[in-house]
Amino acid sequence: MPLQPPMYIPRHQGARMAETRYGMAINRALADAMQADASVILFGEDVAAPGGPFAVTRGLLAKFGPERVRDTPISEAAIVGAAVGAALGGLKPVVEIMFMDFMTLAMDALVNQAAKAHFMFGGQCSVPMVVRTPHGGGLNAGPQHSQCLEAWFAHVPGLKVVVPSNPADAYALLRTAIADPDPVVFVENKTLYSLKGELADAPQPVAIGCARVAQDGSDATVVAYGATVASALKAAASLAAEGIAVEVIDLRSIQPWDECAVLASVSKTRRLIVAHEAVTAFGVGAEIAARVSELAFGELAAPVLRVGADFMPIPFARSLERDCLPGEADITAAVRRSLSWKPNARIKP
Amino acid sequence: MQPELKQQELLSLYETMVLIRRSEERLSRLFGDGEIPGFLHLSIGQEAVPVGICAELQAADTVASTHRGHGHALAKGVDLRGFFAEILGREEGLCRGRGGSIHVADLRVGMLGANGIVGGGLSLALGSALAHQVRRSGGVSVAFFGDGAMAEGLLHECLNLASLWKLPLVFACENNGWSEFSPLSKQFAARLGTLGPAFSIPAELVDGSDVEAVRAAACRIIALARGGDGPQILECKTFRWRGHYEGDPQKYRDAGDLADARSRDPLVVSGAKLEAMGIGADRLRALERAVEARIEEAVAAARLGREPEYAAAAADVYTQASGGAHG
Numbered sequence: 001m002p003l004q005p006p007m008y009i010p011r012h013q014g015a016r017m018a019e020t021r022y023g024m025a026i027n028r029a030l031a032d033a034m035q036a037d038a039s040v041i042l043f044g045e046d047v048a049a050p051g052g053p054f055a056v057t058r059g060l061l062a063k064f065g066p067e068r069v070r071d072t073p074i075s076e077a078a079i080v081g082a083a084v085g086a087a088l089g090g091l092k093p094v095v096e097i098m099f100m101d102f103m104t105l106a107m108d109a110l111v112n113q114a115a116k117a118h119f120m121f122g123g124q125c126s127v128p129m130v131v132r133t134p135h136g137g138g139l140n141a142g143p144q145h146s147q148c149l150e151a152w153f154a155h156v157p158g159l160k161v162v163v164p165s166n167p168a169d170a171y172a173l174l175r176t177a178i179a180d181p182d183p184v185v186f187v188e189n190k191t192l193y194s195l196k197g198e199l200a201d202a203p204q205p206v207a208i209g210c211a212r213v214a215q216d217g218s219d220a221t222v223v224a225y226g227a228t229v230a231s232a233l234k235a236a237a238s239l240a241a242e243g244i245a246v247e248v249i250d251l252r253s254i255q256p257w258d259e260c261a262v263l264a265s266v267s268k269t270r271r272l273i274v275a276h277e278a279v280t281a282f283g284v285g286a287e288i289a290a291r292v293s294e295l296a297f298g299e300l301a302a303p304v305l306r307v308g309a310d311f312m313p314i315p316f317a318r319s320l321e322r323d324c325l326p327g328e329a330d331i332t333a334a335v336r337r338s339l340s341w342k343p344n345a346r347i348k349p
Numbered sequence: 350m351q352p353e354l355k356q357q358e359l360l361s362l363y364e365t366m367v368l369i370r371r372s373e374e375r376l377s378r379l380f381g382d383g384e385i386p387g388f389l390h391l392s393i394g395q396e397a398v399p400v401g402i403c404a405e406l407q408a409a410d411t412v413a414s415t416h417r418g419h420g421h422a423l424a425k426g427v428d429l430r431g432f433f434a435e436i437l438g439r440e441e442g443l444c445r446g447r448g449g450s451i452h453v454a455d456l457r458v459g460m461l462g463a464n465g466i467v468g469g470g471l472s473l474a475l476g477s478a479l480a481h482q483v484r485r486s487g488g489v490s491v492a493f494f495g496d497g498a499m500a501e502g503l504l505h506e507c508l509n510l511a512s513l514w515k516l517p518l519v520f521a522c523e524n525n526g527w528s529e530f531s532p533l534s535k536q537f538a539a540r541l542g543t544l545g546p547a548f549s550i551p552a553e554l555v556d557g558s559d560v561e562a563v564r565a566a567a568c569r570i571i572a573l574a575r576g577g578d579g580p581q582i583l584e585c586k587t588f589r590w591r592g593h594y595e596g597d598p599q600k601y602r603d604a605g606d607l608a609d610a611r612s613r614d615p616l617v618v619s620g621a622k623l624e625a626m627g628i629g630a631d632r633l634r635a636l637e638r639a640v641e642a643r644i645e646e647a648v649a650a651a652r653l654g655r656e657p658e659y660a661a662a663a664a665d666v667y668t669q670a671s672g673g674a675h676g
Contacts, residue, residue, distance in 0.1 A: 039484075067483055068483070070514070073506075075506035078475060078506035078507050078510050080472075081472020081475065081503065081507075085413070085476020086483075088461055088477060088480075089411065089477045091483060091484070108469060112469060113472075118665070118666075118667065119447060119662070119665055121443075121444045121448060121452070121454040121456065122446075122448070123445065123665050123668075124455070125456045157676065181668035182668050208673075211673075253671070255675065256673030258674075
């Protein structure tokens with residue numbers, strides 16, 4: 001894998017914060033959750049002895065033993081299906097699907113079994129399980145190893161979907177997801193694994209469905225999640241140099257999503273851009289744009305705009321992938337389009 | 350075993366088979382009268398399989414079922430009133446009217462649900478067996494599946510994983526020869542008896558119309574699974590009397606096939622044995638009447654049940670509502 005291995009940074013005695021990589025924050029969340037609750041178990045392809053394809057689960061086998069940390073064969077349907085059965089049996093399984101693209105092989109277990117059991121059985125049971133899976137491009141991994149499919153899962157009643165953008169949120173949201181009684185799809189952008197950020201010795205919990213204002217601003221709102229938050233912050237910084245104050249909201253969770261936080265920001269800025277790495281069509285941005293239009297049409301000074309990947313499979317070659325995926329420049333351009341929109345004007349598609 | 354004990358035991362198995370048979374016959378009439386919405390898949394003719402296997406299970410053991418799951422539910426001991434109320438779509442149903450015939454579940458007795466997806470229960474049973482193993486519960490899990498699920502990739506994944514992890518799991522195949530509307534010969538190129546050993550899983554074939562034979566095999570196999578020997582396969586040759594679903598005209602099936610199916614009636618097989626043991630036909634009739642009375646009581650209660658509460662259903666998509674908008 002082209003990623004750097006997670007770096008262990010010793011924490012000073014009494015220090016409240018330490019710089020930690022995103023992948024290592026997930027590792028620590030898994031270890032802390034397993035330490036705190038014996039019913040938490042971990043399984044997936046190469047998560048035990050090899051320590052995970054992105055080294056996220058390194059050291060957990062040694063710490064918790066082969067009964068609780070297990071390598072599985074390459075059997076995605078059985079992995080996620082077994083997680084459902086194990087959750088019904090009183091465990092709190094955390095399973096890994098190596099690339100989000102491979103979730104296609106586990107759709108029945110997640111969509112027909114996990115998502116529905118609580119409701120369909122009349123509330124008799126819960127399905128406390130987490131499926132961790134990396135999404136996203138940027139590694140030239142090609143059409144079957146780069147997709148952002150989170151909107152599929154957000155569309156299914158019964159599933160929760162979180163997409164943390166930084167190490168502190170990755171830690172806190174994973175702890176919350178593991179403690180949650182419902183099935184959670186925990187999406188990790190591959191390019192974030194080596195990202196460094198502050199992580200407190202005793203991190204504060206973060207609730208699912210609770211967004212974060214990543215940057216205050218009054219001229220336009222950019223809603224983003226996952227790795228796209230960093231692009232939005234860069235766009236906000238470059239626009240700030242021109243005197244344009246962009247508010248950036250990190251959704252953190254897309255099912256459920258923090259409608260109140262988005263509406264509050266829109267009522268302040270009156271302009272909304274939703275940016276994500278997933279293809280624009282039928283995506284999270286479409287849902288948010290529709291809801292905001294329904295609830296706050298009168299507040300808007302411009303149409304809600306969306307920024308996302310072009311409607312094509314994520315291509316392999318560097319130039320093709322770069323042009324397909326959205327970046328800082330696309331967000332900047334969308335903010336400008338929003339700010340320059342005038343009533344009765346037509347925005348060119 | 351003492352003859353009297355053997356007689357008592359068979360009588361008890363017979364009674365549960367009668368419960369399943371009469372319940373499904375009653376469901377068939379209710380369906381025909383328009384009292385049951387949706388689809389209905391009956392297991393009439395297959396009663397000896399769930400009864401023989403579940404007789405060897407303990408309360409904490411778990412079973413995952415199929416779309417043809419009434420027998421599994423009743424043999425595992427689900428509440429009869431809740432069972433009928435569910436299938437009639439009532440608030441008092443086991444699943445509060447949200448699942449129906451194809452999703453009857455009662456977690457209190459280890460019944461992890463009928464399943465609308467062919468093979469869908471296999472991985473649930475696999476995970477349940479994993480939970481038994483990790484929690485050292487001493488329990489076993491049974492995956493009931495039909496021959497139609499043999500062509501599903503998930504079965505092969507589950508056989509492999511169960512074998513690698515030596516899970517306390519019994520793969521209980523109800524081989525009735527029909528995958529929905531197609532014969533097994535057009536569905537599956539291998540045989541379960543050879544597939545098992547390919548995954549180092551012992552496979553046993555048993556007459557699924559003889560409840561005593563099923564129970565005897567289940568007794569051996571479940572003891573092995575419970576004792577740490579890993580997964581086991583029990584293939585039960587059985588017969589589906591009805592169509593894939595109620596109302597299926599079964600044009601794909603000839604009269605000879607149906608006659609064959611009826612020639613091995615589990616109730617007749619066991620009834621004859623009981624009579625040979627000295628249990629008179631009148632005693633069996635009395636037993637049947639008592640079962641029928643229980644069923645009628647459950648049906649009457651279900652008919653008096655309430656329509657499911659929409660607001661309660663809408664509020665129950667998640668166990669724990671998180672802040673924010675769901676949709």
